[in-house]
Amino acid sequence: MAKQISELKLGILGGGQLGRMLIQEAINYNLSVSALDPDPDAPCKHITHKFECGSITDFDTVYNFGKKADIITIEIEKVNIEALEQLEKEGKIVFPQSRVIRLIQDKGVQKQFFKENDIPTAPFQLVNSQDDILNANFTYPFILKQRKDGYDGKGVMKINSIAEVENAFDAPSLIEELIDFDKEIAVIVARxxxxxxxxxxMVEMEFNAEANLVEFLISPSTYPDDIQQRAEQIACNIAQALNITGILAVEMFVTRDGEILVNELAPRPHNSGHQTIEGNYVSQFEQHLRAIFNLPLGDTRSVSNAVMINLLGEKGHEGLAKYSGLEKIMAIDGVYVHLYGKKYTKPFRKMGHVTVVDQNRDYAIEKARFVQQTLKVITP
Known part of the structure; x- marks a missing residue:
């Protein structure tokens, strides 16, 4: 680019925790950043140069916001694609590109992309209604996913028998074979x-069984090198096939027999990369900025073993957030706390994360388990 990075205006669609952490890195580059979010108290509000409260799914709001930026990026996929496409036609830079966001917004299209590009994934079938599910040639139990608007475990259910179909999504969805996997893993690639x-x-993930979202993450993985190399190559193949600019998180399963199957994609900084802030030479947030501004990509190697714990709102608590056990966990070496600036908590809401780093992997996990058991988000 002809201009220096600090002369360019970055616009972020979404003002949640991902945008907040991206802005924290952008400050180091003296970037001018604006953010658009429907929540008047969004986490980005007080640390961005300009905060606009408005819908990220409304054409006019997104279009007018984007007109004032040099580069537009996202922290969530549920944005108005038509506005981004129009901005691109008018010469604005949108990364990831609007065509990539459009593909990933629809899990059915995403699955078809895997199939067309020989990306290993679980067998699937597209359905539009409960009647389609009843007539599907699939063995119970299976996983049912809504094609659009699912996130953080929402829009996903397990169907154990034909009797449960009456409670299934009666909307465009996909049926996916239930995979007997050993572990869920993720690789983040930047281009x-x-x-x-x-x-x-590659990182290993543990999910909260009730909320179906990442609760505990260990980096780097201890799987054999061949599995790690295959997973990283799959991520690169997808990024290349998409011709994406920016960060891409690739969530995968490792099956009992060592096969790797791609689950889902996220074309933005992702929960599976939060540990990179302390655990790697470059964080996923800085790497995303490097990618979208077409700068040399940073050193992704691990500095240390790093374990990330998602800090979720406790069940039975909804209202003003209170953090119980904070002093106890901060007394431990190698513990880094990230609170997201959300005033109110509710069950399973992502309120922050904690990263534990230690040169000894077992010690890092032991400390992280203590954090997981001790630090709670409750109400007064």
Whole structure:
């Protein structure tokens, strides 16, 4: 680009915790950043140069916001694609590109993309209604996913028998074979406009069984090198096939027999990369900025073993947030607390995360389990 990075205005669609952490890195580059979010108390509000409260799914709001930026990026996929497409036609830079966001907004289209590009994934079938589910040639139990608007475990259910179909989504969805996996893993890959790519080391994830979202993450993985290399190559293949500019998180399963199957994609900084802030030479947030501004990509190697714990709102608590056990966990070496600035808590709401780093992997996990058991988000 002809202009220096600090001369360009960055607009972020979404003002949640991902946008907040992206802005925290952008400050180091003296970037001018604006954010658009429907929540008047969004986490980004007080740390961005300009905060606009408005809908990220409304054409006019997104279009008018984007007109004032040099580069537009996202922290959530549920945005108005038509506005981004129009902005691109008028010469605005949108990364990830609107065509990539459009593909990933629809899990059915995403699955078809995997199939067309020989990306390993679980067998699936597209359905439009409960009647389609009843007539599907699939063995129970299976996973049912809404094609659009699912996030953080929402829009996903397990169908155990034909009797449960009456409670299934009666909307465009996809049926997916229930995979007997050993572990869920993720690889984050970054790609700039020059086509340079770098992957972060593969991580292992544990999910909250009730909320179906990541609760505990360990980096780097201890799977054999061949599995890690295959996972990283799959992530690169997807980024290349998409011709994406920016960060791409690739969530995968490792099956009992060592096969790797791609689950879902996220074309933005992602929960599976939060540990990179302390655990790697470059964080996923800085890497995303490097990618979208077409700068050299940073060193993704791990500095240390890092374990990330998602700080979720406790069940039975809804209202003003209170953090119980904060002093106890901060007394431990290698503990880094990130609170997201959300005033109110509710069950399973992402309120923050904690990263524990230690040169000894077992010690890092032991400390992280203590954090998981001790730090709670409750109400007064």
């Amino acid at each position: 700039n406009s020059n086509g340079d790519m770098k992957t972060f080391p």
